[in-house]
Amino acid sequence: MAPSDSPLPAAAGPPLLVLGGGGWGTALALVLRRAGHEARVWCHDPQHGERVEASRENSRYLPGVRLPPGIRFGSRLEELAAGVEVVFSVVPTQFLRAALESFRGGLPLAPLVVSCSKGFERGTLELPSSIISALLPASRVVILSGPSHAEEVARELPTAVVVASRRPAEAQRVQQLITGPRFRAYTSSDPAGVEIAGAAKNVIALAAGIADGIGFGDNARASLVCRGMAEITRLGAALGARAATFAGLAGIGDLVATCTSRHSRNRAVGVRIAQGEPLDAILRSTHKVAEGVETARSLRELAGRLGIELPITAEVYSVLFEGKPPREAVEALMGRELKEEA
Amino acid sequence: MAPSDSPLPAAAGPPLLVLGGGGWGTALALVLRRAGHEARVWCHDPQHGERVEASRENSRYLPGVRLPPGIRFGSRLEELAAGVEVVFSVVPTQFLRAALESFRGGLPLAPLVVSCSKGFERGTLELPSSIISALLPASRVVILSGPSHAEEVARELPTAVVVASRRPAEAQRVQQLITGPRFRAYTSSDPAGVEIAGAAKNVIALAAGIADGIGFGDNARASLVCRGMAEITRLGAALGARAATFAGLAGIGDLVATCTSRHSRNRAVGVRIAQGEPLDAILRSTHKVAEGVETARSLRELAGRLGIELPITAEVYSVLFEGKPPREAVEALMGRELKEEA
Numbered sequence: 001m002a003p004s005d006s007p008l009p010a011a012a013g014p015p016l017l018v019l020g021g022g023g024w025g026t027a028l029a030l031v032l033r034r035a036g037h038e039a040r041v042w043c044h045d046p047q048h049g050e051r052v053e054a055s056r057e058n059s060r061y062l063p064g065v066r067l068p069p070g071i072r073f074g075s076r077l078e079e080l081a082a083g084v085e086v087v088f089s090v091v092p093t094q095f096l097r098a099a100l101e102s103f104r105g106g107l108p109l110a111p112l113v114v115s116c117s118k119g120f121e122r123g124t125l126e127l128p129s130s131i132i133s134a135l136l137p138a139s140r141v142v143i144l145s146g147p148s149h150a151e152e153v154a155r156e157l158p159t160a161v162v163v164a165s166r167r168p169a170e171a172q173r174v175q176q177l178i179t180g181p182r183f184r185a186y187t188s189s190d191p192a193g194v195e196i197a198g199a200a201k202n203v204i205a206l207a208a209g210i211a212d213g214i215g216f217g218d219n220a221r222a223s224l225v226c227r228g229m230a231e232i233t234r235l236g237a238a239l240g241a242r243a244a245t246f247a248g249l250a251g252i253g254d255l256v257a258t259c260t261s262r263h264s265r266n267r268a269v270g271v272r273i274a275q276g277e278p279l280d281a282i283l284r285s286t287h288k289v290a291e292g293v294e295t296a297r298s299l300r301e302l303a304g305r306l307g308i309e310l311p312i313t314a315e316v317y318s319v320l321f322e323g324k325p326p327r328e329a330v331e332a333l334m335g336r337e338l339k340e341e342a
Numbered sequence: 343m344a345p346s347d348s349p350l351p352a353a354a355g356p357p358l359l360v361l362g363g364g365g366w367g368t369a370l371a372l373v374l375r376r377a378g379h380e381a382r383v384w385c386h387d388p389q390h391g392e393r394v395e396a397s398r399e400n401s402r403y404l405p406g407v408r409l410p411p412g413i414r415f416g417s418r419l420e421e422l423a424a425g426v427e428v429v430f431s432v433v434p435t436q437f438l439r440a441a442l443e444s445f446r447g448g449l450p451l452a453p454l455v456v457s458c459s460k461g462f463e464r465g466t467l468e469l470p471s472s473i474i475s476a477l478l479p480a481s482r483v484v485i486l487s488g489p490s491h492a493e494e495v496a497r498e499l500p501t502a503v504v505v506a507s508r509r510p511a512e513a514q515r516v517q518q519l520i521t522g523p524r525f526r527a528y529t530s531s532d533p534a535g536v537e538i539a540g541a542a543k544n545v546i547a548l549a550a551g552i553a554d555g556i557g558f559g560d561n562a563r564a565s566l567v568c569r570g571m572a573e574i575t576r577l578g579a580a581l582g583a584r585a586a587t588f589a590g591l592a593g594i595g596d597l598v599a600t601c602t603s604r605h606s607r608n609r610a611v612g613v614r615i616a617q618g619e620p621l622d623a624i625l626r627s628t629h630k631v632a633e634g635v636e637t638a639r640s641l642r643e644l645a646g647r648l649g650i651e652l653p654i655t656a657e658v659y660s661v662l663f664e665g666k667p668p669r670e671a672v673e674a675l676m677g678r679e680l681k682e683e684a
Binding site for chain 2: 147148149152153155157158159160184215216217218219220221222223225226229230233247248249251252253254256257259260261262263330331334335
């Protein structure tokens with residue numbers, strides 16, 4: 001297994017709690033541990049939590065990475081949450097509400113919750129921060145997003161993310177908690193923009209995967225990324241976010257990582273769809289969540305409510321849920337009548 | 343060799359002239375031929391021109407692509423330029439002035455010249471359009487740029503580019519000349535922005551290649567692309583270009599293609615430098631031009647004159663010309679003090 005490059009500092013201060021024992025939750029626990037904190041990881045599935053805790057490896061979601069002392073996996077929330085002041089929520093968006101409902105009373109009072117989930121909830125079209133605020137009304141929410149594939153973060157490859165809050169002191173607190181030599185956090189005062197960018201980019205990644213899967217090249221993919229950024233920025237503007245956020249790490253940075261990396265699950269789903277696999281078979285074949293699939297559904301509905309055009313999202317939706325041939329969808333995107341650029 | 347997917351239309355109208363018989367010149371001739379024009383390609387090296395003309399393949403710069411009838415390679419400018427009204431200049435920036443000086447009187451009067459070269463001229467720090475305007479004062483210049491690797495354009499993989507002029511009718515004329523089913527052109531009225539974006543992105547691609555070459559991952563590369571876009575936008579603003587152009591195909595679109603594609607020559611040079619090969623050995627080993635190397639030099643000087651900070655360019659310059667260890671340079675970029683985004 002990959003050893004840790006740097007020697008670990010002794011764990012100091014109150015423990016930090018990560019909700020969600022998938023790949024990103026595990027990588028984040030490593031980030032926190034390397035930054036000198038004790039990290040505890042709550043897993044929805046008790047067996048999974050026990051297995052990781054005993055084997056010191058999350059072989060299901062992040063194989064090949066050894067967990068050092070000072071990281072503890074488990075499923076008994078009250079035990080794990082004792083003494084915790086800051087919680088990192090990495091629960092997939094579609095399961096977040098149910099998880100928080102099951103916690104009621106179990107989470108420490110008024111903690112700072114750092115929301116790391118990406119997506120829009122099906123049906124309600126809510127962002128993770130709204131779900132957290134509704135179910136934990138005494139908590140203040142900070143958003144964490146940016147180009148951060150778990151596989152690379154876990155292996156200490158350099159990564160930079162954004163932590164966003166309208167209260168500068170809270171973003172700075174999280175920045176200080178997580179920053180280490182190979183993991184840097186920049187603050188932002190536009191949490192809405194950072195969260196929307198992180199949610200919407202997964203749909204663009206599905207489109208990029210579809211284009212790759214039908215054999216289109218790097219020119220086409222670059223065009224899609226470029227149009228995807230315009231689409232996400234337009235969505236953000238309609239929801240009150242700042243345009244500059246979409247030109248930053250949480251915007252174009254994360255979009256580039258998600259659309260071009262072999263680590264991207266959403267891109268990988270797009271590739272398989274383009275190669276003719278049915279969506280339900282793809283989703284059944286993996287225990288990892290491709291958030292873009294549900295978010296394509298939510299975003300299409302949201303675009304209708306907001307009265308805005310999201311052409312890439314619309315084509316991805318048609319491919320995923322209406323049987324549109326992938327090639328037709330991508331050709332429609334490449335061939336749109338757009339005589340003059342913005 | 344790769345056959346052409348679509349049947350070719352008969353060539354109609356006046357012939358079009360491409361200056362430069364490298365990969366992009368050849369791909370562009372194919373684009374023009376597919377759009378229904380006769381295309382002539384002027385080569386600096388007479389032997390190269392004869393060989394391509396006879397073998398119907400540019401085996402040196404674009405191997406494996408058959409040239410259909412209606413494309414003619416050669417080196418006698420007066421012959422090739424007869425009857426031509428629109429010229430596409432694809433001569434590498436550092437050789438452009440000498441090429442145009444050698445033509446004096448040979449090019450048809452007052453043609454439209456479409457500048458497809460990318461870079462800043464060494465010493466003068468001029469962009470290709472200025473060189474063309476100075477040496478062909480009767481010509482009007484239109485800029486063509488965007489994510490368009492020749493290898494993919496030649497194989498009819500979908501590609502979208504930008505043609506820019508302050509005179510809308512001239513950009514539209516070029517748009518109509520080059521647009522085909524798999525190659526689309528959008529117009530822009532910001533030629534300065536389009537040309538600056540195309541020139542500067544090659545330096546960022548060197549940085550991305552260096553990061554890849556020392557084993558940094560997709561997270562780090564995405565951060566570099568994101569900061570690179572900010573850097574190029576800042577440069578453009580200092581030179582009077584519009585910010586929106588840098589969010590378009592010629593800006594972020596081309597930057598993504600150049601920083602993430604296996605076809606990118608500048609990225610490939612960065613990878614080799616990171617792996618310890620000396621620059622001069624790399625440059626000697628290839629007959630393809632990595633424009634970013636000279637442009638790093640020009641941009642560094644330009645940044646000084648303009649009084650702006652171009653941190654990625656500065657680090658790339660230090661690696662290329664001052665012996666700075668590549669890892670130190672990329673770590674300096676990843677670790678810059680930048681507490682708050684934008």
